[in-house]
Amino acid sequence: MKKNPVFAHEALGSSPDRIHRNNWPEHRHISPDDKPQDHFIVRDGTCFAGLHLLLDFWGAKNLDNPGSIEAALRECVERCRATLLHIHLHHFSPGGGISGVAVLAESHISVHTWPERGFAAFDIFMCGQARAEEAIAVLMRAFSPKSVHITENLRGMTDHARVR
Numbered sequence: 001m002k003k004n005p006v007f008a009h010e011a012l013g014s015s016p017d018r019i020h021r022n023n024w025p026e027h028r029h030i031s032p033d034d035k036p037q038d039h040f041i042v043r044d045g046t047c048f049a050g051l052h053l054l055l056d057f058w059g060a061k062n063l064d065n066p067g068s069i070e071a072a073l074r075e076c077v078e079r080c081r082a083t084l085l086h087i088h089l090h091h092f093s094p095g096g097g098i099s100g101v102a103v104l105a106e107s108h109i110s111v112h113t114w115p116e117r118g119f120a121a122f123d124i125f126m127c128g129q130a131r132a133e134e135a136i137a138v139l140m141r142a143f144s145p146k147s148v149h150i151t152e153n154l155r156g157m158t159d160h161a162r163v164r
Helices: 008-010 018-024 066-079 131-141
Strands: 041-043 046-048 050-058 084-090 099-102 107-114 119-127 147-155
Touching: 008 084, 046 147, 050 131, 066 099, 066 107, 066 131, 119 131
Parallel strands: none
Antiparallel strands: 041 046, 050 119, 050 147, 084 099, 099 107, 107 119
């Protein structure tokens, strides 16, 4: 009896190292002195891992168009000064919703749309020097929502996150 593959490397008949090296983009976070960087942020004396924004758009347009969504995600990455590793979008059916993610070296931007309700949920999390807040104007221009709700969280802000 043939075993069904569980991991991508099993389906391709190769090792996990080969899959990672050959198919996934690599981005090294090494400082000039060869020390790994943790990319925590210090703003106004507060140290934290990254800015996490949740955007709810109501009355939005272009929510069933994968090309428009991909273009908006790419513009967000550029405006935020982030590093794009991969974009994956899934269109549930013609005229249906889209779920997707832009995977970044600094974290991610994800989207889930309900075009039949004019609703889109965006999740933007970035660390380091990337400016997650720059994505807001890009997304508002791309999807023209009538109503917007934004939640902002500083992730990784604890007593253990000291300024070094």
